[in-house]
Amino acid sequence: MAQRTSVQRPSGGGQGKICQFKLVLLGESAVGKSSLVLRFVKGQFHEYQESTIGAAFLTQTVCLDDTTVKFEIWDTAGQERYHSLAPMYYRGAQAAIVVYDITNQDTFGRAKTWVKELQRQASPNIVIALAGNKADLANKRMVEYEEAQTYAEENSLLFMETSAKTAMNVNDIFLAIAKKLPKSDNSATGSQREGMTLRPSDPTPGPAGCCK
Amino acid sequence: MDEEYDCIVLGTGLKECIISGMLSVSGKKVLHMDRNKYYGGESASITPLEDLFTKFNLPSPEETYGRTRDWNVDLIPKFLMANGQLVKLLIHTGVTRYLEFKSIEGSYVYKGNKISKVPADEKEALTSDLMGMFEKRRFKNFLVFAQDYKDDDPSTWKAIPGFDPKTTTMSAVFAHYNLDKHTIDFTGHALALYRDDDYLAKPAGDTLKRIKLYSDSLARYGKSPYLYPLYGLGELPQGFARLSAIYGGTYMLDKPIDEIVLEGGKVVGVRSGNETAKCKQVYCDPSYVPERVEKVGQVVRAICLMDHPISNTKDALSTQIIIPQKQVNRNSDIYVSLVSYTHQVAAKGWFIAMVSTTVETDNPEAEIGPGLTLLGPIKQKFVTVSPIYKPLNDGVENQIFISESYDATSHFETTCLDVLSIYRRGTGEDFDFSKVKHNLGDEDM
Ligand SMILES: Cc1cc2nc3c(=O)[nH]c(=O)nc-3n(C[C@H](O)[C@H](O)[C@H](O)COP(=O)(O)OP(=O)(O)OC[C@H]3O[C@@H](n4cnc5c(N)ncnc54)[C@H](O)[C@@H]3O)c2cc1C
Ligand SMILES: Nc1nc2c(ncn2[C@@H]2O[C@H](COP(=O)(O)OP(=O)(O)OP(=O)(O)O)[C@@H](O)[C@H]2O)c(=O)[nH]1
Ligand SMILES: [Mg+2]
Numbered sequence: 001m002a003q004r005t006s007v008q009r010p011s012g013g014g015q016g017k018i019c020q021f022k023l024v025l026l027g028e029s030a031v032g033k034s035s036l037v038l039r040f041v042k043g044q045f046h047e048y049q050e051s052t053i054g055a056a057f058l059t060q061t062v063c064l065d066d067t068t069v070k071f072e073i074w075d076t077a078g079q080e081r082y083h084s085l086a087p088m089y090y091r092g093a094q095a096a097i098v099v100y101d102i103t104n105q106d107t108f109g110r111a112k113t114w115v116k117e118l119q120r121q122a123s124p125n126i127v128i129a130l131a132g133n134k135a136d137l138a139n140k141r142m143v144e145y146e147e148a149q150t151y152a153e154e155n156s157l158l159f160m161e162t163s164a165k166t167a168m169n170v171n172d173i174f175l176a177i178a179k180k181l182p183k184s185d186n187s188a189t190g191s192q193r194e195g196m197t198l199r200p201s202d203p204t205p206g207p208a209g210c211c212k
Numbered sequence: 213m214d215e216e217y218d219c220i221v222l223g224t225g226l227k228e229c230i231i232s233g234m235l236s237v238s239g240k241k242v243l244h245m246d247r248n249k250y251y252g253g254e255s256a257s258i259t260p261l262e263d264l265f266t267k268f269n270l271p272s273p274e275e276t277y278g279r280t281r282d283w284n285v286d287l288i289p290k291f292l293m294a295n296g297q298l299v300k301l302l303i304h305t306g307v308t309r310y311l312e313f314k315s316i317e318g319s320y321v322y323k324g325n326k327i328s329k330v331p332a333d334e335k336e337a338l339t340s341d342l343m344g345m346f347e348k349r350r351f352k353n354f355l356v357f358a359q360d361y362k363d364d365d366p367s368t369w370k371a372i373p374g375f376d377p378k379t380t381t382m383s384a385v386f387a388h389y390n391l392d393k394h395t396i397d398f399t400g401h402a403l404a405l406y407r408d409d410d411y412l413a414k415p416a417g418d419t420l421k422r423i424k425l426y427s428d429s430l431a432r433y434g435k436s437p438y439l440y441p442l443y444g445l446g447e448l449p450q451g452f453a454r455l456s457a458i459y460g461g462t463y464m465l466d467k468p469i470d471e472i473v474l475e476g477g478k479v480v481g482v483r484s485g486n487e488t489a490k491c492k493q494v495y496c497d498p499s500y501v502p503e504r505v506e507k508v509g510q511v512v513r514a515i516c517l518m519d520h521p522i523s524n525t526k527d528a529l530s531t532q533i534i535i536p537q538k539q540v541n542r543n544s545d546i547y548v549s550l551v552s553y554t555h556q557v558a559a560k561g562w563f564i565a566m567v568s569t570t571v572e573t574d575n576p577e578a579e580i581g582p583g584l585t586l587l588g589p590i591k592q593k594f595v596t597v598s599p600i601y602k603p604l605n606d607g608v609e610n611q612i613f614i615s616e617s618y619d620a621t622s623h624f625e626t627t628c629l630d631v632l633s634i635y636r637r638g639t640g641e642d643f644d645f646s647k648v649k650h651n652l653g654d655e656d657m
Binding site: 077078079081082083084087088091092120121194195196197198199 | 251281299302303308309310311312313314315433439441442443447450451453454457458462463464465466556
């Protein structure tokens with residue numbers, strides 16, 4: 001993939017620091033959330049992308065000068081379809097891509113609702129990007145570029161029109177987010193985790209129950 | 213929704229969400245609906261704070277409560293045992309990766325009008341102010357026995373001549389170590405977590421295992437054997453719902469449920485308005501089937517908002533206090549739990565205490581009095597008395613599987629047992645944890 005120059009799989013030997021961020025995708029069903037992730041992470045596109053099942057999240061790494069930014073990308077698992085997405089999904093996210101379909105005005109309205117929801121509920125310094133997807137279908141356009149751009153400026157959002165199909169602006173939007181994210185030293189250990197994550201039997205013996 | 217499913221799950225309380233996740237993971241086509249527009253049902257955490265006030269018909273909270281969105285108030289108080297069933301389920305299903313936890317800082321027990329830290333190992337026992345010097349020694353010996361004890365290894369029983377796990381009663385074990393009645397009281401109620409004293413006359417094996425679970429849980433994360441998720445217990449059902457969705461489960465909130473349709477005594481579908489979804493089985497909480505459950509008791513719970521920690525707990529930001537029944541002349545224990553802003557459930561500087569017990573009289577609020585007294589000044593109190601329902605039958609005949617209401621216990625062990633039992637009745641087999649893909653998610657879409 002020629003245009004994937006700045007997007008690399010983790011190379012093992014890390015120079016500089018590594019920052020990890022949780023990024024969530026939001027938007028009406030079928031706007032292309034999963035397709036954008038698939039394009040970004042695997043460089044693929046499926047004309048008949050199934051509605052999302054089977055993945056908790058994917059990871060992909062972006063290199064910026066001396067910093068490696070590792071995205072933990074969460075997809076909605078289809079829960080958005082009947083407006084039943086759990087707030088837990090975007091809790092703790094440091095970045096969000098709110099996606100709409102440029103050929104469908106309703107999805108733009110829904111995207112605005114999501115931006116409001118994030119501004120109210122998510123962490124205060126979350127980086128939000130607005131993606132007008134399916135830009136390859138310009139002949140069916142229903143949402144004008146200028147309209148979306150004005151809205152994005154008013155709300156301090158990053159904005160790009162993208163196409164998961166042609167790969168236009170896909171890497172770029174992730175890269176723009178990576179640049180805007182704060183990469184202070186305390187975020188370098190990962191998300192600003194406060195609590196602990198449970199793991200299979202840390203200090204104590206495993207289920208086999210051997211003695212101490 | 214006019215489609216055909218294997219199973220329809222009604223209500224997004226913790227039990228229903230765990231069941232939904234297990235069914236989806238096992239390859240069943242699941243439709244999961246809730247009449248509310250939020251996840252969690254009875255086990256939701258209420259946010260923002262004004263929603264809690266509205267729920268209790270009170271005017272909006274004053275400004276002193278800070279940002280109302282910073283509040284996530286549980287309706288039912290519970291903690292997770294670090295080595296308990298729910299933690300096992302969370303780890304095996306991978307749901308733990310969506311959640312973060314904090315350890316509860318202290319576990320206390322009430323004795324003679326004051327509270328003391330629950331000693332859970334020999335070292336703590338020796339510094340505890342619950343016992344005199346000689347009693348401490350005896351208790352330490354007992355704990356060593358309990359911690360080494362294994363059901364299937366007679367060499368660990370030797371300390372007590374003639375011990376047989378099937379016949380030796382717990383009172384005989386206490387008698388062997390010469391423990392006094394106060395020590396027995398906190399051991400039975402604050403370590404083994406019994407709600408009454410029936411266990412004393414029963415074979416000792418079960419009690420010894422519970423004590424071991426307590427100290428193993430303690431060994432796991434330190435300060436206390438209890439864990440609590442950041443942002444409140446309402447995160448737990450959401451986590452399992454996501455698991456279900458990831459495995460293909462369909463979610464619809466804000467969906468009125470008008471009828472569970474039966475044919476020939478078996479469930480065939482669920483109707484909402486003029487849509488009917490077909491199915492072979494229904495799983496639900498008691499509120500969806502009032503005519504198929506019976507009331508077996510009541511729990512009283514007081515949610516208390518405070519701007520200070522509880523006295524004599526070393527200003528812990530989270531605590532649990534057990535008031536054993538006998539200390540206050542009751543038949544069931546009173547439980548006090550405290551969480552705070554450090555768990556992202558309250559605005560900066562605020563605490564949420566919860567006092568609960570099984571109702572024994574017709575003045576339930578008076579019954580939790582001893583617990584409320586321990587708290588000190590309370591800014592706002594919300595009291596509920598909730599019925600506990602059990603299903604009238606096991607559901608095998610009509611294929612409607614109903615969970616039990618959340619009981620007064622303040623951990624999740626009984627919750628998990630109910631879930632595993634419902635799964636077994638519904639599918640005819642035990643849940644196979646190996647069905648969950650191991651590397652759930654990462655790099656495989
Ligand atoms: C903080 C706290 C608050 C509590 N609040 C209440 C309350 O408000 N009202 C009330 O009535 N009781 C309360 N309890 C008591 C306690 O939860 C019960 O005694 C316990 O659940 C046992 O229930 P049971 O007697 O029904 O036992 P069973 O029905 O015999 O036990 C059910 C199952 O749970 C398992 N189990 C029981 N206790 C534990 C444990 N500690 N760890 C792991 N597994 C266990 C048992 O092995 C058994 O398999 C509280 C306990 C604690 C620690
Ligand atoms: N032409 C074109 N089609 C696209 C583009 N992105 C996605 N699609 C198509 O749009 C459909 C929906 O894409 P998905 O990626 O599944 O959408 P989603 O937002 O993840 O949908 P849910 O998982 O149901 O919420 C699929 O048929 C894709 O092939 C794009 O940029 N251009
Ligand atoms: Mg998708």
